[in-house]
Amino acid sequence: IPPYQCLPIMLDVGTNNEEYLADRFYLGLRQRRLSGDEYINFVDEFITGTRQVFPNALIQFEDFLTPNAYALLNRYRNNTFCFNDDIQGTAGVALAGVYASTRVSGFNFRDLRIMFLGAGSAATGIADLMCVALQREGLSVEEARHRLWFVDIDGLVVKSRRGLLTHNQPYMHDHQPLGFIDAIRAIKPQVLIGATGAHGTFTREVIAAMADINRFPAIFALSNPTSKAECTAAEAYEWSGGRAVFASGSPFGPVDCNGREFKPGQGNNVYIFPGVGLGALVSGADRITDDMFLVAARTLADLVTGEDLDKGTIYPPLPRIRDVSLQIATSVGEYIFDNNLTVKSRPDDIEQVMREYMYDPTY
Numbered sequence: 179i180p181p182y183q184c185l186p187i188m189l190d191v192g193t194n195n196e197e198y199l200a201d202r203f204y205l206g207l208r209q210r211r212l213s214g215d216e217y218i219n220f221v222d223e224f225i226t227g228t229r230q231v232f233p234n235a236l237i238q239f240e241d242f243l244t245p246n247a248y249a250l251l252n253r254y255r256n257n258t259f260c261f262n263d264d265i266q267g268t269a270g271v272a273l274a275g276v277y278a279s280t281r282v283s284g285f286n287f288r289d290l291r292i293m294f295l296g297a298g299s300a301a302t303g304i305a306d307l308m309c310v311a312l313q314r315e316g317l318s319v320e321e322a323r324h325r326l327w328f329v330d331i332d333g334l335v336v337k338s339r340r341g342l343l344t345h346n347q348p349y350m351h352d353h354q355p356l357g358f359i360d361a362i363r364a365i366k367p368q369v370l371i372g373a374t375g376a377h378g379t380f381t382r383e384v385i386a387a388m389a390d391i392n393r394f395p396a397i398f399a400l401s402n403p404t405s406k407a408e409c410t411a412a413e414a415y416e417w418s419g420g421r422a423v424f425a426s427g428s429p430f431g432p433v434d435c436n437g438r439e440f441k442p443g444q445g446n447n448v449y450i451f452p453g454v455g456l457g458a459l460v461s462g463a464d465r466i467t468d469d470m471f472l473v474a475a476r477t478l479a480d481l482v483t484g485e486d487l488d489k490g491t492i493y494p495p496l497p498r499i500r501d502v503s504l505q506i507a508t509s510v511g512e513y514i515f516d517n518n519l520t521v522k523s524r525p526d527d528i529e530q531v532m533r534e535y536m537y538d539p540t541y
Contacts, residue, residue: 180537244299248345261466265303267447270471272304275445277479278492279396279423288315293367296374297330302345310468334361362387369396372408380409385417396423404428411442440490453506460535461514462522477509507532
């Protein structure tokens with residue numbers, strides 16, 4: 179996107195950090211954080227003002243506290259040109275990685291059981307998009323949700339639990355409470371996704387349990403930065419006997435294991451949100467839908483080559499990111515025009531239109 183069309187904005191709603199409040203050099207708003215109706219009214223004011231001044235602006239939400247992130251996305255998604263990158267962008271890139279992993283494991287996507295460690299906005303956002311993807315494969319919403327299991331700090335998310343947040347409740351299953359390792363052994367997932375922000379939560383025992391169940395266990399350690407990754411690439415390969423299909427949210431270098439060099443892929447949102455934004459903006463869509471992220475995820479997965487997979491990489495190399503973004507933008511644009519989600523006329527060559535709009539940093 180041309181940088182002169184981008185405007186980063188931080189909404190300062192105060193802080194409850196006593197140290198910051200007492201620090202005379204603190205540059206933020208020196209008051210307690212807004213909450214409840216005051217918070218919603220403040221964001222409403224920002225959204226209303228933005229739509230008045232920039233009626234065609236695409237608003238990308240980033241780094242909102244989990245309950246607020248979901249509440250705001252659900253409040254605006256059907257009437258405002260917006261998306262939440264932590265929820266929908268993360269979901270798109272994770273779904274693409276799972277799609278690509280099935281080319282190694284041999285499973286059909288619709289037959290997978292997927293377990294999440296962590297139940298914040300990133301993890302449940304991934305599950306929500308996967309639920310839509312599974313329904314597009316012919317499953318009912320109940321069947322789709324039953325493929326998706328969560329473990330948090332209190333163990334397996336089950337119906338007998340109390341106090342779960344609204345976005346977690348669709349994934350409460352009728353099952354006895356279990357700890358993490360026991361849940362893996364009982365549910366037998368083919369894919370394990372970590373979104374905990376806690377280093378080392380994928381222990382040797384966890385990886386070994388996944389490898390006992392699966393010939394090619396898919397291990398996604400998505401927390402970043404590297405210091406917070408659930409496990410390292412070397413640990414995933416070593417503890418699985420070199421059989422793990424590994425991806426991370428942080429970069430890891432090549433790993434030698436059992437005489438083979440692996441080049442693990444990084445599941446970074448940069449694969450998804452620029453292309454989705456470009457495709458929606460240029461096509462003149464008035465809202466961003468889940469299906470646009472499904473299209474983006476499928477396109478990204480299809481761009482992974484056999485050579486990439488042979489190296490243990492389930493994402494295209496980052497040096498190809500501009501072409502990846504162009505292909506995703508083109509696919510999203512085609513979806514928008516095919517489904518009459520714009521008042522613009524369909525161009526003869528959508529890819530060329532996207533290419534001409536893209537910012538070129540050379541001069």
